Amino acid sequence: MAKIPKIIFTKQLRGSNLARISLSARQFANLLKNEDLKILFSDLQIGPPHHRSTNYLYLIKEGIIFQPSRDEIEYLEDFFNIEKFNCEEMKQYLVCQYYEIDDYMKFEEFIEANFGLRKEDFDLFQEAKKYSFSNRKEYLEAKKFGIKDINEFKEWKSTDFDNYKDFIKARKGGFDSRREFNDAQKYNIGDINDYQKFIDKGLKELEKKIQEVENDSNRAFDNRNYKEFIRLMYLSIEKIVEIIYLRVIGEPIPNDDDLNTSDMIEQVQTKLGKDFNLLDKFHKWRLMRNDIVHENLDVNPKTAEEAREFYQVTKEKLMNQFYNFS
Incomplete structure (x- = not known):
């Protein structure tokens, strides 16, 4: 890949990147002295309207561009061949780089799922998707109990058991009712047939x-x-x-x-x-x-x-x- 030209603007640096790293003017000057320079974009909007900001900074690859012009952005769009990532504009390509994905459509799917905007949110979304979960809250609850099957999760939630471990124990013992299961547990009974015999004895x-x-x-x-x-x-x-x-x-x-x-x-x-x-x-x-x-x-x-x-x-x-x- 050819060396990208450095384009430096003197306008005061403001804002933060998605990792919440604030950069002062002095820190920005130190970046310029660094041999591993990265492209720095500002005033590029990202995400759904209620998450947009004109003060985000995006760090990527080589060189530095601060508040680039339209011509400069078009040059970089061609340089990085953003169409290969299903991107129509540079800010979409930056999204792909931030989330480490090869297709911008994956980001749109992530946004629609309402899992959040952080990189760790995206990773969680990918993990949930692997097990056919589409709801963040449901997947986090399933993950808490080690559930990796959406059908298993739905079966549990269709019952009146609040605790998954109790649900598993009750199902193993043939209990459908949480009330009966809890009552049986009081008497150290784990099987529905034994519980019924217990009841029948008065x-x-x-x-x-x-x-x-x-x-x-x-x-x-x-x-x-x-x-x-x-x-x-x-x-x-x-x-x-x-x-x-x-x-x-x-x-x-x-x-x-x-x-x-x-x-x-x-x-x-x-x-x-x-x-x-x-x-x-x-x-x-x-x-x-x-x-x-x-x-x-x-x-x-x-x-x-x-x-x-x-x-x-x-x-x-x-x-x-x-x-x-x-």
Whole structure:
């Protein structure tokens, strides 16, 4: 390529290039002394109307031209053979050089997609286009979750799942509903069939019943009705043992006296390979409950407080197993 003649104008330099580099008159003078001189264009408009500016500077190749004349621009258009880049004027060629593209039509497509104007915006657009994305916001969201398939993204967005990872996990488990999936996650259930079995066993209703009895027992304690508190506390523990038995053993509870609460605790402990260390205390409070019910035994505040502590520890041990069992 032939050396481009230097064309230097003395008018004061103003403006910045697309990289936001401001040049003072002294910096401009230093550019002139540099052996690797570049063409410097000013007063060339670029982009859609609301992005136009008459103070942009464009740095390219050799030589320096500041506020070139029409003849000078035409000379450079021929020199760089801008038609090869589908450009009709020099400023379009400069756009191709800035974005490092070989066809101005690619820039027009980029502008229409509304991805921005920066070089990094163009690179993002090219990346999104590779995966058939045409919307900047959608592609950035897809990229955040590592999605590289527009159809995968659309499938996710057609559901009520806010989080893509939850969507993948739910889809793998056969869940269509986010509500059901979230509820299943609460019980450490990852498959829709297992969740349906869980529902069919009536475990959610039993869980609700446990909470209702606990609320009643708390009210009794607050009202200093300690006899009623211990009766309800023991009833709640029986329900907790039932629910953990149904979850862990997976069999219906017989409708007879062949299987009592202590037996259920022992079977659960055997299945899990754990000792909850509560049978002795459980027997103690069962005897007290019987004396209260049948002998009208009085209960003082200290005893009631001990009962409440036992209940809280027992509930935590058993319900943790209930929620985390798999």
